[in-house]
Amino acid sequence: MPGSRDYQRFDEAALLIEPAATATMLHTRLLWVELHKRLQRARQNSLIVHRISSNGAKETLSNNVILTLLEDVFGQDNVIAEWNVVKDSQDALHAGLHYCPRIDFAVKPLNEDGNIDHNNALINEAYVIREPLMNEIKNSGRTCSEWNLNENPRCYLAIEHENKTSTKHRLGSLINAGAIGKMGIVVASDSKVYASYDRILNYLDFLQLHRKQNRIRCNFVVTEEDTFKEILRRNAQVFRSSQIRR
Numbered sequence: 576m577p578g579s580r581d582y583q584r585f586d587e588a589a590l591l592i593e594p595a596a597t598a599t600m601l602h603t604r605l606l607w608v609e610l611h612k613r614l615q616r617a618r619q620n621s622l623i624v625h626r627i628s629s630n631g632a633k634e635t636l637s638n639n640v641i642l643t644l645l646e647d648v649f650g651q652d653n654v655i656a657e658w659n660v661v662k663d664s665q666d667a668l669h670a671g672l673h674y675c676p677r678i679d680f681a682v683k684p685l686n687e688d689g690n691i692d693h694n695n696a697l698i699n700e701a702y703v704i705r706e707p708l709m710n711e712i713k714n715s716g717r718t719c720s721e722w723n724l725n726e727n728p729r730c731y732l733a734i735e736h737e738n739k740t741s742t743k744h745r746l747g748s749l750i751n752a753g754a755i756g757k758m759g760i761v762v763a764s765d766s767k768v769y770a771s772y773d774r775i776l777n778y779l780d781f782l783q784l785h786r787k788q789n790r791i792r793c794n795f796v797v798t799e800e801d802t803f804k805e806i807l808r809r810n811a812q813v814f815r816s817s818q819i820r821r
Contacts, residue, residue, distance in 0.1 A: 637764065637800065638679065638736055644804055645680055645734075647811035648708070653683040660729055660755060663687060668729075676751040682732035691727065698757050701731045708810050709758060715806060716798030717773055720780050724794045728757040736800070737772075738764035746775055752795050759795035762803045772797040 638656070645654045658681035661668050668675065668687075684701055686694035702709060702724075713722070733756030735748040745761075749772070752759025763769035776797065782788035 634736075634738060634764075640804065641734075641736060641762065641800075641807075642680065644807035644811060645682065648807055649682050649705075655681045655683070658730070660687070676747075676755065678730075678733045678751065678755055679736045680732075680734040681730040681755070682734070683730065685730050686728060695727060698728060698731045702757055708806070711806055711810075712760060712798060712803070713758075713796045715802050716796045717769075717776055718796045719776055719783075719791065719793035721783075721793050723792055725753065725757050725759075725792060729755045730757070732756050732758055732760060734760045734762065736762045736764065738768055742771060742775065745771060749775065749795055749797070753792055757794070760803070761795060761797045762800050763797055764800050766799065769797065769799050 642654065642656050656679070658678045659675070660678060660681075661675040664687050684694060684697040686698060688694070733752045733754075735752045737745055737748050745768070749759070749761050752761055761772065763772055779788075779791055779793075783791055
């Protein structure tokens with residue numbers, strides 16, 4: 576790989592030989608410079624691809640762990656990963672007419688077939704049965720100042736696992752989790768993401784306090800990934816113990 580001393584030798588040699596040769600030497604030097612730049616870019620791109628690949632593998636592993644823990648607590652048939660909220664829709668929400676988010680994890684019962692009263696009764700029952708767990712999750716993290724559950728959710732729990740760098744993306748995940756679930760849960764991958772959500776929630780409280788925004792339904796909680804997984808592990812053990820006693 577050429578360095579600055581190599582380029583200097585080219586320049587010094589060019590002063591000692593005839594013009595035609597000098598032009599050739601300078602052309603060669605320019606080719607070396609261009610090659611050096613391209614190799615640097617290729618190395619940088621390789622590092623970026625490796626970083627993206629590593630982060631993607633880490634995120635996939637974390638999602639798999641969370642999925643397994645959710646299935647341990649709520650039952651394998653009651654948890655949907657990467658849930659498309661309109662895929663099996665039989666109500667007014669259709670992909671062609673509306674923005675339709677995809678939720679990282681949805682916990683049944685669902686509310687997508689138009690039988691709103693019946694479905695909401697099932698969702699409310701599921702919430703009451705697991706209310707101690709819901710309170711534990713709620714108290715483990717941060718939420719808005721006025722807690723009020725979603726009265727017409729699309730599923731029991733809507734869970735977003737968030738590690739994206741964009742604050743706008745994080746805000747969108749928060750809003751979607753609250754709009755889709757009876758209770759929305761955002762799982763922050765680390766303390767940095769959690770701190771970002773702390774600022775977002777302060778902002779939402781500010782909007783309501785100063786009447787910049789109509790009442791925001793506050794049925795979502797932000798908790799850190801390690802805390803969330805530990806809560807699920809403890810409750811999975813309790814669930815398995817109760818099954819054995821039966």
